[in-house]
Amino acid sequence: MKTIRISSIAEYFSYSEEYNFRNYISRGESLKYDAITASAFRPYNMYGKFFGANHLTELYNHVGNELTAMQKEHFLAFAQHNGLPTYLIDFTTSPLISLFFSCYSDDMSDTQPGYIYMINKNSLYGMDDMIVKNDYSGKANNPWMLERWVNQREYFDYDHSSFLYKYQEMVHSLIDLILFPKPDFYQSDLYKSIHMLCKRLKDKRYIASDEQGYVLAFDDSSFDKINVDILSFIGQIEEQFATHVTTIEDVIWEKRLSPEESWPKDWNDYNSLSYWRRNKMFEEPRFDMVWESVIKDLFEFAVSFVHVTSRPNFYLPYYGTYSPPNISGRVLTQNSIFICQLHYAKIFRENEPSPINLLLTQQIKPDITIEVLNKKKILKELDEVGINLKTIFGDYDSISKYLKNNFYYDAIENNDMEQHC
Numbered sequence: 001m002k003t004i005r006i007s008s009i010a011e012y013f014s015y016s017e018e019y020n021f022r023n024y025i026s027r028g029e030s031l032k033y034d035a036i037t038a039s040a041f042r043p044y045n046m047y048g049k050f051f052g053a054n055h056l057t058e059l060y061n062h063v064g065n066e067l068t069a070m071q072k073e074h075f076l077a078f079a080q081h082n083g084l085p086t087y088l089i090d091f092t093t094s095p096l097i098s099l100f101f102s103c104y105s106d107d108m109s110d111t112q113p114g115y116i117y118m119i120n121k122n123s124l125y126g127m128d129d130m131i132v133k134n135d136y137s138g139k140a141n142n143p144w145m146l147e148r149w150v151n152q153r154e155y156f157d158y159d160h161s162s163f164l165y166k167y168q169e170m171v172h173s174l175i176d177l178i179l180f181p182k183p184d185f186y187q188s189d190l191y192k193s194i195h196m197l198c199k200r201l202k203d204k205r206y207i208a209s210d211e212q213g214y215v216l217a218f219d220d221s222s223f224d225k226i227n228v229d230i231l232s233f234i235g236q237i238e239e240q241f242a243t244h245v246t247t248i249e250d251v252i253w254e255k256r257l258s259p260e261e262s263w264p265k266d267w268n269d270y271n272s273l274s275y276w277r278r279n280k281m282f283e284e285p286r287f288d289m290v291w292e293s294v295i296k297d298l299f300e301f302a303v304s305f306v307h308v309t310s311r312p313n314f315y316l317p318y319y320g321t322y323s324p325p326n327i328s329g330r331v332l333t334q335n336s337i338f339i340c341q342l343h344y345a346k347i348f349r350e351n352e353p354s355p356i357n358l359l360l361t362q363q364i365k366p367d368i369t370i371e372v373l374n375k376k377k378i379l380k381e382l383d384e385v386g387i388n389l390k391t392i393f394g395d396y397d398s399i400s401k402y403l404k405n406n407f408y409y410d411a412i413e414n415n416d417m418e419q420h421c
Contacts, residue, residue, distance in 0.1 A: 028101030036364035039085035077324035103375035117366035166317030173315035
């Protein structure tokens with residue numbers, strides 16, 4: 001990831017020429033936050049809750065009768081633009097729009113740096129055909145999206161070093177899920193053995209890179225090697241379990257089922273050790289194996305270890321995007337594109353009549369981060385080229401706020417000039 005710093009539009013244009021910003025989507029934030037996170041999930045860290053389909057339905061019941069057919073069809077985008085938290089994250093295809101949002105704040109005394117986060121378009125995967133008004137989260141559920149993603153073979157440049165670098169990052173993030181299980185299990189001897197296997201796989205390097213993450217060299221067969229090692233890793237963990245253990249859940253939660261009970265079918269299909277033994281492991285490494293299944297298996301395997309209070313996240317080397325039509329003027333004036341933050345929100349537990357919420361979210365890692373200084377000066381420069389509240393929102397409230405802000409800025413500037421005369 002590259003990190004650069006600017007304090008004027010001229011510097012921004014200079015970097016745009018160097019890095020070709022047209023190949024990126026971007027997001028501007030006026031403050032530094034811990035992570036790029038969809039608004040639906042931000043309350044979760046504090047209250048253990050997140051916005052879901054019921055909130056979307058409630059908003060629709062209030063306003064649906066007043067909407068156009070297009071707004072109803074793309075109601076998720078409508079809700080996002082009107083302040084309801086969703087799993088969508090606002091990005092733009094216009095570098096100037098993201099520059100504006102990195103500088104603008106309702107707090108006129110704000111002197112903190114702003115930030116622009118850029119993601120290369122070659123990491124994007126369109127999800128437009130899957131986003132409909134009555135499906136809040138199902139299509140952004142991780143296992144479902146992994147299955148769709150991995151079937152798009154022609155989409156990936158397997159032989160490119162940057163893809164392999166990101167693929168290795170993804171594997172490491174999934175291994176990290178195994179490293180943070182239920183606290184009691186964390187203290188067990190079995191976990192210590194599993195921890196050693198996790199560390200051994202994370203220590204392997206399939207590419208050579210410098211401290212900044214720039215790829216220096218990689219082996220053409222590295223992609224096959226990492227996938228074979230993943231299968232071997234799963235197999236070695238499976239061998240750590242006692243032979244009488246039926247599921248991973250039995251080991252982690254130290255519970256047993258009585259003969260008349262059974263695991264929910266979906267959970268058992270993914271986590272039965274006999275299933276792994278029968279379908280996932282091979283006596284000899286197979287270089288013709290479907291790698292897409294390997295990474296999906298690792299994801300499902302890793303989720304088995306996650307404790308519901310651990311607030312885990314993971315990395316994937318792509319981002320699902322949603323580009324709605326012009327349901328409101330803002331979509332057009334802000335050159336809007338959304339990243340759909342993938343998440344896994346349900347997990348089965350023993351003897352529970354329904355799944356338990358588990359918020360496992362996708363990490364959003366920018367390719368370029370720009371620290372923006374001298375924000376008031378840049379806002380004035382942007383206004384001179386027609387980028388302001390009035391033009392990028394266009395509603396009456398924003399036009400009024402634009403006029404009010406200009407009045408205060410002029411008053412403050414004139415007062416400063418008088419004090420220095």
